[in-house]
């Protein structure tokens with residue numbers, strides 16, 4: 001699926017220098033390397049503040065808590081995401097409400113969100129948490145309108161979307177992380193911009209949210225050992241800040257290479273004659289696409305096929321990596337049964353969970369490797 005060693009070989013000397021510098025300064029928790037990364041990251045994203053944290057999961061909690069989301073409040077999000085998108089809402093003390101996805105983008109459906117907001121449970125909703133799944137921006141044209149009309153906070157789960165962009169109606173490109181009231185990124189090692197361990201970050205244009213996030217990530221301290229609120233320990237460590245700062249210089253180039261890989265997959269699949277228009281597959285494959293007016297970060301290249309499980313087994317036997325993001329929608333997870341949803345609650349998410357298959361994608365993936373992947377898929381499906 002992913003060969004991180006190819007990237008590391010190119011960066012070895014720079015990364016070792018950055019790690020050595022942290023050892024020289026002995027600033028292991030936050031410190032100058034994290035502050036420098038936060039500054040450079042905020043500049044690159046075009047956002048006022050970036051606050052490093054210890055993981056994407058913690059960053060989601062931190063973004064929600066710093067934006068004032070807590071007990072007695074509800075947050076609407078998607079059932080088709082990584083577990084943390086929902087568990088972070090619970091960790092913040094709020095209640096998640098789920099709404100179905102759009103079948104073409106796999107992202108939270110604005111129409112489904114509006115139906116939830118207008119329904120019997122919509123009264124205490126204070127925020128919407130769209131996920132930019134696979135690196136594709138959620139429908140921000142609609143979510144910014146809904147947020148404004150109803151006075152709701154918008155918290156982005158941008159864990160998979162470093163470098164993704166959305167275009168305002170006036171034609172201005174805005175990056176994931178700079179769209180909502182606050183956003184959370186993950187730098188888990190498989191992400192487009194990745195740390196050498198767990199790390200995450202909150203971004204916001206609000207001075208107030210940034211200040212609260214900085215306070216909450218250090219046990220609610222503004223002054224050392226004086227605790228204004230119950231926060232938590234969710235700080236980024238110095239090694240991660242230093243390594244991320246090195247990688248930040250290359251991320252645009254790597255994302256460009258991901259675009260090239262995605263384009264090559266498109267061309268190779270079209271040449272097989274197996275591509276179907278979708279949104280649902282019949283006998284062939286439905287390809288991912290870039291929503292008009294946005295820039296996909298191509299964190300994942302996810303196809304849809306009705307014979308997904310058989311195909312995956314066929315690929316595994318040929319030592320070709322693939323992955324299912326995600327096999328069980330969140331409303332059907334054992335830990336979330338108490339939310340009261342059941343099979344059939346979100347038909348689009350449930351169907352997607354049976355049909356999606358993520359193929360290898362990373363900047364250094366070679367054309368001959370992609371040819372092997374597509375040839376194997378074509379062999380199975382035809």
Ligand SMILES: Cc1ncc(COP(=O)(O)O)c(C=O)c1O
Nearest residue numbers: 055056057082084159186187188
């Ligand atoms: C959509 C989404 N949200 C949240 C997270 C949580 O990030 P982390 O693994 O860094 O805690 C991830 C990463 O796995 C993710 O993909």
